[in-house]
Amino acid sequence: MENEQKNSGNLVNKNEIVSDKIKETNGFDIEKLKMKLNVLVMKILSEWNGEKSAKKANISGETVNLSKLDLSPYQKDDSELFGSYTINLESIGVNYLKKEIIIKILDVKDLGHFNGRSRSELVKYVVKTYGEKYYIPGLEYENYLVENPDMIPEEIKDGNRYNFIGSFVRGVDGECGIPFVKFGAKFHHGLTELNGNYGNENRVVLIEK
Numbered sequence: 001m002e003n004e005q006k007n008s009g010n011l012v013n014k015n016e017i018v019s020d021k022i023k024e025t026n027g028f029d030i031e032k033l034k035m036k037l038n039v040l041v042m043k044i045l046s047e048w049n050g051e052k053s054a055k056k057a058n059i060s061g062e063t064v065n066l067s068k069l070d071l072s073p074y075q076k077d078d079s080e081l082f083g084s085y086t087i088n089l090e091s092i093g094v095n096y097l098k099k100e101i102i103i104k105i106l107d108v109k110d111l112g113h114f115n116g117r118s119r120s121e122l123v124k125y126v127v128k129t130y131g132e133k134y135y136i137p138g139l140e141y142e143n144y145l146v147e148n149p150d151m152i153p154e155e156i157k158d159g160n161r162y163n164f165i166g167s168f169v170r171g172v173d174g175e176c177g178i179p180f181v182k183f184g185a186k187f188h189h190g191l192t193e194l195n196g197n198y199g200n201e202n203r204v205v206l207i208e209k
Contacts, residue, residue, distance in 0.1 A: 034061040040143045048190050049172040057083025065089050067131050079174035088166035091135040102208035108198045123165050134206035138167025159184030162203045
């Protein structure tokens with residue numbers, strides 16, 4: 001099942017006007033975004049690994065081009081990288097203020113050949129299959145929804161896991177996780193390991209270019 005929903009708004013700062021496509025410059029303040037995501041990642045790690053462990057994290061972000069990224073280094077655990085995270089350059093500059101956006105939801109259970117297989121395989125498949133027509137959002141979109149709860153699409157408030165596979169976050173043992181949210185009776189966000197297997201409850205969020 002693939003659902004589409006229209007939504008509108010602004011990703012990070014309504015006063016920042018960003019051109020479409022890949023964003024490194026053109027007035028987009030990546031360092032300001034990282035400051036916001038550092039706070040979000042600390043909250044995620046506190047929930048995932050416990051507050052005591054999260055305080056030991058060296059939280060830092062790096063921008064990557066997901067469509068060209070070699071996933072193999074991220075499939076190897078490295079405890080010294082606890083707290084590091086990635087931001088997909090192709091999606092950080094999506095300007096929700098300037099255009100109406102269309103959200104596509106991929107239900108993993110309907111991708112029969114991927115149900116039960118590793119998330120890293122699914123990431124590669126989504127990038128190859130949908131990367132030309134869709135942005136693949138990560139932590140920046142999760143942060144936008146947290147900051148703007150009135151912009152959360154109704155269809156993702158059903159308590160299922162909605163994964164933002166455009167970002168990876170290193171946990172306490174150095175394992176990479178994909179951020180997800182669950183908007184139900186209670187809000188919950190966390191990580192699912194990149195090397196783990198997807199189950200039926202998972203969804204992937206994409207944004208039409």
